[in-house]
Amino acid sequence: MNRLLRPVLQLFAAPHLDMRRDYPRVRRLQRGLAASPTARFRALDLRIGDADGSREVPVRVFRPRSVHREDVLLFFHGGGWVTGDISSYTPACATMAEQTGCVVASVDYRLAPEHPFPAGLEDCWRVARAILEEPWRLGASHLEDIVLIGDSAGGNLAAAVSLLLRDLGGVAARRQILLYPVTGSDHDPATSPYRSVREHGTGLRLTSAEMQDYVELYLPDEALREDPMVAPIRADDLAHQPKTLIITAELDLLCDEGEAYGEALAAAGNAVRVHRVDGALHGFITLPRFARPVREAYGVIDAFLAEGPP
Incomplete structure (x- = not known):
């Protein structure tokens, strides 16, 4: 990174938090x-569970004013498995x-540390x-x-x-879109195999210390x-695995592991x-829709969706 640019970007960095203590305040x-909510969409809150009536999970469905695709995007929000919910992700x-012209269904899965792994994953699955x-529950035909x-x-969570x-057998998704995903569990600059952890793990939007806090809260059992x-x-x-689009952010400590996962999927x-969105920080999809990284990402997503399933 340009050495003159980093001090400017650090202005956008979140203050240091001990997520193990501060997560309720962050929520x-x-x-x-x-x-x-704005008038650009209609939202409907549902509860979706298994046919046998076991645990139901809240889902918020967003329908744009102009639906011009049959695709339905089943969305799992970020937040380190600890923060974020359908309310905080409503603008995104x-x-x-x-931007996609698709119905979007946001899943309000259970969060750690109250509900550590695998609770959130089970809800999403x-x-x-x-x-x-x-x-048809979300208006899709197929x-x-x-x-x-x-x-x-x-x-x-989408990858898992x-x-x-x-x-487990049965039906499977044909496509998935992973935005700057977490694909590994080691984000310590001293031991991580990824250069982006060492280069971008301090002073920017997401830090190595914050990621390690998230992992400890989500996975108290180190094993x-x-x-x-x-x-x-x-x-x-x-x-x-499904046909996959992975979008990474250049100035994100997760950049290399996301791209490594793409390489591993292709090799299989x-x-x-x-x-890769150049100059972008972690979490950029929650920026206003006119922000350059958001516009670039949705251009790529639009092209991926236009290709259809494999």
């Missing part, structure tokens, strides 16, 4: 900062619906399976119309859900941190496209 702040999901088996999408920890759907359902890049078998025979 409240995120909800407070979320803009009020409204933008997603508007339960909703994905139910929607893929009965796509399971091919359902696209899994997630940002950061949500990208991690795809692996679970394959391993689980290399589980492929936590670190998809550790999976022994990545075959038979999957159709993959990886796109």
Whole structure:
């Protein structure tokens, strides 16, 4: 990075937080900062669960004023598995619906530390399976119309859900979009294999210390941190995964691991496209829709959706 640019970008860095202590305050702040819904979409709150009536998961459905695609985007929000919810992500999901012309369904999965792994993943898998088996619940005609999408920890959950759907049998998603996803569990600059962790893990939007806090809250049992359902890049078998678009942010400590996951998927025979947004920080999809990284990302997403399923 240009040495003159870093001090400017550091102005946008979040203050240092001990997420293990401060996560309730961060949750409240995120909800407070979320803009009020606008007239660009209609929202409907549902609860979706298994056919047997077991646990139901809240889902907020965003319908843009002009629906010009049959695809339905099943969205898993970011926030380190600890923060974020359908309320704090309402502005981002409204933008997603508007920019893609798709119905967007945001899943309000359970959060750590109150509900550590695998609770959140189970919620996301339960909703994905139910929607893929009965796509009409979200207005889709065919399971091919359902696209899994997630940002950061949500990208991690989308990747893990795809692996679970394959391993447990039954229906599976045909496409997934992973936005600057977490794909590994080691974000310590001293031990991580990724250069982006060492170069961008301090002083920017997301720090290594913050990521390590998130992992500890989500996975208090250290023995689980290399589980492929936590670190998809550790999976022994990545075959038979959905057609995948991975979008990374250049100035993000997760950049290299997201791109490495794309390489691993491609090596296993999957159709993959990886796109890096230059000059972008982690979390950029929540910026206003006129921000350059947001416009660039949606241009790439639009082209991916236009290609259709494999």
